[in-house]
Amino acid sequence: MTEILHKTVVLVGMMGAGKTAIGTELARLLGVPFVDSDDEIVRAANMSIPEIFARDGEAFFRLKEAQVIARLLSGPPGILSVGGGAFLSAETRTRITGLGISVWLRADLELLWTRVRQKTSRPLLRTANPRQTLGELLAERDPIYALADLTVDARAEYSIAEMAGQVCAALLSRPDVVQSAPYAGGTDGSAPAGTAGRAGSGAAKAQPPPRGEPDRPQTPSAGNERAAPRNTTAGAPARRNGGAK
Ligand SMILES: Nc1ncnc2c1ncn2[C@@H]1O[C@H](COP(=O)(O)OP(=O)(O)O)[C@@H](O)[C@H]1O
Ligand SMILES: O=C(O)C1=C[C@@H](OP(=O)(O)O)[C@@H](O)[C@H](O)C1
Ligand SMILES: [Mg+2]
Structure with missing residues (x-):
């Protein structure tokens, strides 16, 4: 079995909740593209988020953020992690409701602080x-x-992989968003590359859970905080969405 994604899944929540890390893993599990609104803004501006805040101000960043999210939502279904402030915009919330589904990664202050305290890349802090x-x-x-x-x-106590499994499980309660579908691929019954079989039931256990580490200290000028290769649209495995939306 594999999954078919009908709508873009938008991960929302506070800085440090794990939107970027879990979104990356979730996209890998489902074999769909992953995008992060912060990454898109950084790439387009060729500046880090602290540099954008310092040079152009938060209002400008929010404008770009809303535009980038609107563009990404109009593309094919995938996983979209947005910056922590994005969901505060009523216009963005309406767009997400219309074109995707929002998932709040809820975390308490202690956990958030553990995750963001060592890093200087979030200008609001x-x-x-x-x-x-x-x-x-x-x-x-x-x-x-x-x-x-x-x-x-x-x-x-939940690893990134376990959290991604929890999100999969929650999404499976919404057949309008994620549908389990029989895999019509190889003859050996194995899942295709880039999928983790049936999400939610065993997805989190399909890979050894790579325990995420809290953010490491970094200079503001270091720019984009995620240097690792990403499961982006360009590099994503073949979609199994059938273009449905
Ligand atoms: N479930 C988790 N277990 C351990 N570390 C995590 C987990 N989720 C996120 N992290 C780590 O916490 C930090 C913040 O996560 P990130 O995905 O950047 O959050 P957000 O995008 O919501 O601000 C990163 O270093 C990330 O690797
Ligand atoms: O909460 C916020 O207002 C912000 C969160 C950040 O993204 P993450 O939530 O991914 O850290 C980033 O967009 C910017 O620093 C502002
Ligand atoms: Mg993020």
Whole structure:
């Protein structure tokens, strides 16, 4: 069995919730393209996010973020991780509801802080007391993230692979988004490259769970925080969506 994705799955939630890491893994499990709105903005601007905030301001970043998300949502179904502030825009939320499905990766302050504390790449946390700032943002934003279609709880003890499996399981409750379909490929019953068989049941166990590490310290000028090869549209394995949307 494999899965057919009908709509883009948009991962939302606070900085450090794991949207980028889990989105990457989820896309790999489902064998669909992965995109991250922050990466797209960084690539288009050829500047890091702190550089964009410093030179052009947050309002400009938010404008670009909304535009990039609109463009990505109009493409074929895949996994889209968005920056933590993106879902605050009512216009973006409406677009996501119309063209995709939102999944909130819900995490508490302690977990978020563990994940973001060592890194300087998030300009909103460049304050005198970044932990307090993170807590204030969390309190302001949680009621808005709660508007998402699905919620998956992030816990410190869940690896990235386990979290991706949890998201798969939640998505399987929505046949309008993800459908299990018989695999019509090889004769040996094995899944095609880039798939993890039936998501949700065994997806998280299909690979040894690579425990993610908290962000490492990095200079702001280092630009894009994710240097590893990504499962991007260009490099994605063949889709099994049948173009459905
Ligand atoms: N389930 C997890 N287990 C361990 N580390 C994780 C997990 N999810 C994310 N991380 C790590 O936490 C940090 C922040 O994750 P990231 O995906 O960048 O969050 P976001 O995109 O939501 O800001 C990264 O270093 C990532 O590898
Ligand atoms: O929460 C936010 O407002 C932001 C989150 C960041 O993305 P992540 O949520 O992927 O860290 C990035 O878009 C920018 O620093 C602003
Ligand atoms: Mg991210």
